[in-house]
Amino acid sequence: AQTVTQSQPEMSVQEAETVTLSCTYDTSESDYYLFWYKQPPSRQMILVIRQEAYKQQNATENRFSVNFQKAAKSFSLKISDSQLGDAAMYFCAYRYLYGGATNKLIFGTGTLLAVQP
């Protein structure tokens, strides 16, 4: 069974600094997607960034980028120039590309990011 592990329950970063959130996953599949979601205190989950496993190039979305290491099954999120609005719970998630009808997202336990002014 696929699993997603986030080993950092909490992280803290100073405003304008850079922080990296870690995520590892376990799967025997080769075709899948990985995601980072942000859940602010208002609760709605927001997609931050997506990475296709078949792409070697790391995904980037403005201040957010990932370091995808397929062989190591590692998928970290880097937030550059951290802003107060980045404070939230961040979830790493895995989704198998095929697998018949069901293709659910499997989530890690989350990392709570605090941004200090």
Add this chain to the structure above:
Amino acid sequence: EAEVAQSPRYKITEKSQAVAFWCDPISGHATLYWYRQILGQGPELLVQFQDESVVDDSQLPKDRFSAERLKGVDSTLKIQPAELGDSAMYLCASSPDRASGYTFGSGTRLTVV
């Protein structure tokens, strides 16, 4: 921007009572998911619909939980009877296809007393 609508936002219910949650996905999204998120944990799938059909309800406690998506549009998740351990956030999400991420609703915070 299109949103996934959920109601109610908060619900407090007594143990053994029935409770229901409603979700309206983004128009055109064939796949609808109900997740449960216990405080401090990641969401876990309860049930997945493809149009009006259930494709995964392996983690749904079927003795007390039921879900339906009549006509393949909006969906209702019901708990009868509610137990203290059901206190959690119930998230609804929809997706246009398997290559895309989900769009989540704001969730329903259930407290069972």
